[in-house]
Amino acid sequence: MVVALNGYNGWTISFANHALKLDKAADANAIVSALASNLNAECLNLSGNTLGIDAARPIGIALEKNRFIKRCLFNDLFTGRLKSEIAPALKYLSNGLMASKSQIIELDLSDNAFGPNGIVGITDLLASNTCHTLEVLRMNNQGLGHEGCRYLAEALEKGRCLSKNQGLLLKIFSGGRNRLENVGAQMLSKVFCDMGSLEELSLYQNGIGIHGVDGILSLVKIIKSNPNLRVLNLSDNSLTPRGAEAIARALPSVVNLEELYLSDCILRSTGVKALASAFEDPDITPNLRVLNLTGNEIKLSAGINLILSLGNKSHLELLDLNANEFGRSGVRSIIQTLDSVGLLHTLPNPNDKEDSSNKSVTEESYLWAFDEDQGSDQEDEDDETNEGEGEEDDNENEEDDDDERENHTDITSDQKESSGVNFSFREAFSKIGTIGGGCLTPQNENIQINKPGPFGKQSLGLFSGISPQNTDTTDAGVIRSKLWPSSGLGNLFNFGDNANTKRNLFSPPILSNKAVGQVVDEKKLDEDKLRQLLNDALCNPKQEMSRNRLIDFLGSTEYFKQPPIHPVIMLCSQTASPENIVRLSLALSRSVICQTNSVSGAIMQLAIGLLASVFTDVYKKNRDNHRISCAINCLLVYLGAIKPEKDSEDWVDCSLTTTTTTNNSNNNSVKFNIQHYLRLTKTLIDYFGPQLIPSVCNCLTVLLSEQRKKEMHSESSSSHDIHTLDGIHLRDDIINSLEKQMTSMNLKCSK
Incomplete structure (x- = not known):
């Protein structure tokens, strides 16, 4: 047994990780004795043991006299137990806590995997006066499923109702690895939106979004209804690009967000670009410290777009983009871009305590942060044909064609001097050929400046939309608007608005009006769902x-x-x-x-x-x-x-x-x-x-x-x-x- 002061300036009774096998009442004597001799204890930690029904009964009775208990850490407490044993054991502990009239602040039941059969042992506790003060509820890896989630949501709703909405204002909820799926997300959405008090929400690895967007929309409702969110972990769910777009629209609601985990969510390039568009606004998540987007099939152009958008996040400490599809040379381009916007230090680095100011941005020490990258040099060079493969509703092909041309185009120093344009991406695309890994125009090759064409000085040139003044800017949005203006005449990618506009190299063909699609009978769809x-x-x-x-x-x-x-x-x-x-x-x-x-x-x-x-x-x-x-x-x-x-x-x-x-x-x-x-x-x-x-x-x-x-x-x-x-x-x-x-x-x- 360990008795020590905890973070709440109270005493902790800890039997954590003693690997005790508590089968009989006598096996619990040490715990019962500790509770009896430390009536002022505020924390009971029984984690890392295995508790049976007969041993739980005397512990519950002893808890009846400990009215100052505020934190109950019962994670990994039923290893090797039958599911039929867990609910009665939890019932004894719950009854003891309720009888003591203590006011619980934290309850940790993670890593017990008792499913819906076990959670019924704590539903009365969650709805009781004892838990009206609950702020932290951790229920990771319990295998709740739909039925268990229903029991949980109903208990929380009942607690809210009994407290007349004055209590059970959770600040931290962690429910990863519970097979919640869309149904569970919808159930939790109702009660969490009603609370509106969450500061940390973790619902990783729950299969949300696999069977449609209903679960994703429920998550967005939770985000919008809890403006004090600081940590959001939705990793390993099927959010898809559409989910990323929905989350991007919800980000203005959570100004205090500091940590965002969206790894392995199938966001793809389209979804990441939607997030980048939101991050470009300095008023959105200004305090962002951690962003994890590993394993999302992100291409090089989208990765660079994201990095440029994060240039205004001065508090950013960690940016994890591993296990995407940048390719070997693309990874070096990502590192170059991070260095250009002053975010190289955000890469995961085992040597982050050392001074890296004198190191080359392509030094091998930074490459390990992309050791699981799934891309290849061939994909990087031929991104135009590979960008949209396997992506449903991504619609990236046309956008990435433009990005690829941007990455593989350069202007020689002679051209810059002749045209009067000092073009850079920051300093951002000052090394546009290096970042794109593409073709540099030889220094000794003479180009006819007055010749109309993509690099010409006349109004028909690629960069003719850029004004010679005020072009050295770090704002990616401004640079893009100058490169590809929405209006104007004669530019390379200009789509001309009238018949007199001269059509250029990449101007699209004039298409007929879109065919009118079949009108969806929403009333019929609702009737089918109602039926x-x-x-x-x-x-x-x-x-x-x-x-x-x-x-x-x-x-x-x-x-x-x-x-x-x-x-x-x-x-x-x-x-x-x-x-x-x-x-x-x-x-x-x-x-x-x-x-x-x-x-x-x-x-x-x-x-x-x-x-x-x-x-x-x-x-x-x-x-x-x-x-x-x-x-x-x-x-x-x-x-x-x-x-x-x-x-x-x-x-x-x-x-x-x-x-x-x-x-x-x-x-x-x-x-x-x-x-x-x-x-x-x-x-x-x-x-x-x-x-x-x-x-x-x-x-x-x-x-x-x-x-x-x-x-x-x-x-x-x-x-x-x-x-x-x-x-x-x-x-x-x-x-x-x-x-x-x-x-x-x-x-x-x-x-």
Whole structure:
């Protein structure tokens, strides 16, 4: 055991990396004794041991008296344990911490790989008062998957809700290597956007983006909603060029960003150029210290473009561009460019403590920083044909052709003197031939200056767009705008705006107008997605994941702003079981509590529409009395009017509604749910009263009236709690509305 002061000016009880095999209660005696004799300890470090259920029980009991614990380091704590052991062991530790009423600041559960089965052991802890003060949550390498991520997100959301959004404002979250994929990113996006307090976010190696852009867009939402982000690690995800462009657009939101890790994200040259365009603005990430873009298939031209854009980042300490596709000579060009903008020191260098001011920029000591480069000299020389290979939606070929011509063109000193142009890229492209690794014009070769052509002095020359004044600038954007102006006449790459403009060497052919593509029917696409999500939810209404996906979709559509039944609901309800239709409708009505007004309205419209699909007479020819009976019985069970069959699917959920219980909290919760169900039923009658099937009205009226009588006889009204009284009033309103509908129906029949 090690007891020492930690960074919080408190005591640490540490058994870290002792490789203890804690199977029995006796095996934990040393830890229990340390906790008992150090009641003021603020940190408990059990990392690097293996903890069983029997040993966890006494540790949890001992923790009940340690109310000053703030940091719990439980990483690598279950090596060799069965998954079935981990959740109970964590439960004992969690119960001890909650009983102590300590205020946890840091919780580290990394490298336990317990998956969704294990995380249930800490969900109560995360949602409790003990973790309302939590700032650091590390959960790397746990194999959570979609299901485990759902448990985590729900626990964090519950904690936020219980603290009335005043607590659980995480500053650091690390959840790498968890197989989250797009679904997990979307789940975390909701709660992290709500927090808005993150300073460090690490979601590396999670497969985000493999199955589309939804996960990437969720990451962008997190970035934009957390303006205090200093460290962002999204390495080893399939962000693609499109993801890089989205992140580049989000960078202005995180002014304090210091470290950005995007290695192995398939950004390619197009994505890196998008980042470079953002970095060119000195007001975007001015404090950037670390940028890691290794393994992204970046070509030479994009690499140089990036380096030039980073010239204004005075705090940059590390730039890692290894494992890209620069080629051997291209690597030397990258080093030359880094030196030209004063960023050579940012390369990873084992000798970085030595003074490198007198070293050549092409010295071998810097080449090791590119020892995993995947390019070749042939690719570097023939970049025009290789640039776009294997890149989907990259659209780099035309841009890199221009960049390659830029790199392989030079102007002799005689030409510079004759033309009056002192052209440089910084000092940036003063060695344009060297940087591009291309052709230098021999010094003794005479060129006819007055001859029109790419190097001529006349207005038709390659560099004719550059003014002789103020050309020595370090701004890459200014230089590019002068080399390839968006307007002007007669330049090499000019695209002339009128018929009188003289067409030049690389002017593109005049093309006909683009064909108009097929118009995408967004309404049809949304209907298809709604059908899929609704069918999934109807298959298992009690599964929160499918229900949450449906709710998220409702928040982004305008379909459920009107009361009539949507055709998609009718279509899906015809193939779903009537009981599941009712169960899903009631579950949706319960979820309204935690939603915004706009989303809650859409949810209620869907819930009402589902009930209407089985209880109304919209399609008389398709009426199925058996389905109607099943649906009405299921609804009455949840309303507490009839008892559920024992051991049926609804027994657990509804048994408390029809039996007496001594657990007041459970009883109140059940009554609270019944209130929601009664309100939903009342709204259904208000919207679809005249269309309700007569047998439905009759059955509801009779059984709800009987239930009302039983409650009135069971106890005096003065002893009713608020939930019971509200339920009675709602039930009376429903009965009155149903009786009016029945009277109206009878009058119509008599006529």
